Amino acid sequence: MNRSSVTEFLLLGGLETSSMLWIFFSIFMVAYMLGLAGNLTIIVVIRADARLHKPMYFLLENLSFLDISLTTIIVPTMLDILLSKEKVISFHGCINQMFFSEVIIVTECFILVVMAYDRYLAICLPFRYLVVMTKPTLILMVASCWFMGLMYSITYNILLLKSVFCGPNIIRSFFCDGSLLVKLSCSDASELEQFQQLAGLFVGPLPILMVLSSYVAIISAIMRIHSTEGRKRTFSTCVSHLVVVTFYYGTGIFTYLIKPMIENSHGSINYILSAIYTLGAPMLNPFIYSLRNQEIHRGFTKTFNQNIVHLKWT
Numbered sequence: 001m002n003r004s005s006v007t008e009f010l011l012l013g014g015l016e017t018s019s020m021l022w023i024f025f026s027i028f029m030v031a032y033m034l035g036l037a038g039n040l041t042i043i044v045v046i047r048a049d050a051r052l053h054k055p056m057y058f059l060l061e062n063l064s065f066l067d068i069s070l071t072t073i074i075v076p077t078m079l080d081i082l083l084s085k086e087k088v089i090s091f092h093g094c095i096n097q098m099f100f101s102e103v104i105i106v107t108e109c110f111i112l113v114v115m116a117y118d119r120y121l122a123i124c125l126p127f128r129y130l131v132v133m134t135k136p137t138l139i140l141m142v143a144s145c146w147f148m149g150l151m152y153s154i155t156y157n158i159l160l161l162k163s164v165f166c167g168p169n170i171i172r173s174f175f176c177d178g179s180l181l182v183k184l185s186c187s188d189a190s191e192l193e194q195f196q197q198l199a200g201l202f203v204g205p206l207p208i209l210m211v212l213s214s215y216v217a218i219i220s221a222i223m224r225i226h227s228t229e230g231r232k233r234t235f236s237t238c239v240s241h242l243v244v245v246t247f248y249y250g251t252g253i254f255t256y257l258i259k260p261m262i263e264n265s266h267g268s269i270n271y272i273l274s275a276i277y278t279l280g281a282p283m284l285n286p287f288i289y290s291l292r293n294q295e296i297h298r299g300f301t302k303t304f305n306q307n308i309v310h311l312k313w314t
Contacts, residue, residue: 006165008088025082031279032075038286039064049299055133059115067282070104074175094176107149109207114141116214119238124221159192240289248281
């Protein structure tokens with residue numbers, strides 16, 4: 001890092017004078033506020049209602065915290081840059097943003113795996129569910145997800161900081177994307193690229209395969225239920241998670257696998273993809289989980305009514 005001559009990076013390269021900046025600012029602001037309000041509501045309702053103190057909702061609470069963290073790491077800086085004339089972020093600010101966002105992204109990948117495993121136990125092995133999914137086990141699982149995210153990000157950033165940045169400093173994205181940042185290095189990045197390829201298998205295809213294997217078992221168990229009503233009721237307990245997983249991994253695959261193939265011919269693709277990947281899932285997750293979840297509805301109504309009564313008495 002001491003050998004690098006670059007002290008700041010230019011974000012939004014090519015959009016400095018675009019009239020779309022105010023539209024982007026408005027969209028990001030609204031999406032951030034909706035995601036923040038939705039995820040905070042999920043956390044408050046789960047904390048306030050004892051009936052929701054179950055493994056599934058403990059994991060959902062952690063997912064909401066991760067979504068809040070990711071958007072808060074990225075969006076406020078993004079909004080500030082959208083309004084500024086220079087559209088720059090400092091070298092250290094960029095590295096810090098990338099470090100914490102990678103911790104959150106990788107952690108969330110594995111939290112979704114744990115949530116799939118939770119649904120597998122609940123549907124396929126219901127008599128063992130409460131024996132396996134104890135509070136110490138849940139805490140250990142969540143801590144393991146955070147540990148993997150932290151180790152990935154530490155290793156990636158150590159390798160990245162060995163690189164020399166001496167010239168190009170334009171990042172065509174709304175935030176400091178590691179896959180774009182490494183392309184700006186003036187030094188040999190083969191070691192970092194090898195790590196990306198090996199670790200990419202661990203944080204990409206492996207979680208997806210684990211989720212898929214859980215749902216293959218879940219669907220097989222559901223198909224063995226004789227009544228149509230029973231199948232619908234059982235499947236409804238995991239449909240929200242399935243939608244979230246599909247959207248999260250789908251946008252991730254498109255962003256990190258398909259984007260490199262088309263970004264040279266479509267200059268604006270980085271902006272669109274970074275916006276969807278950064279704001280899409282955090283904004284939609286709380287609404288997807290609460291849309292058809294009657295327990296969340298009852299918990300929200302109870303918490304809301306209790307607060308109204310408290311305000312009236314005070």
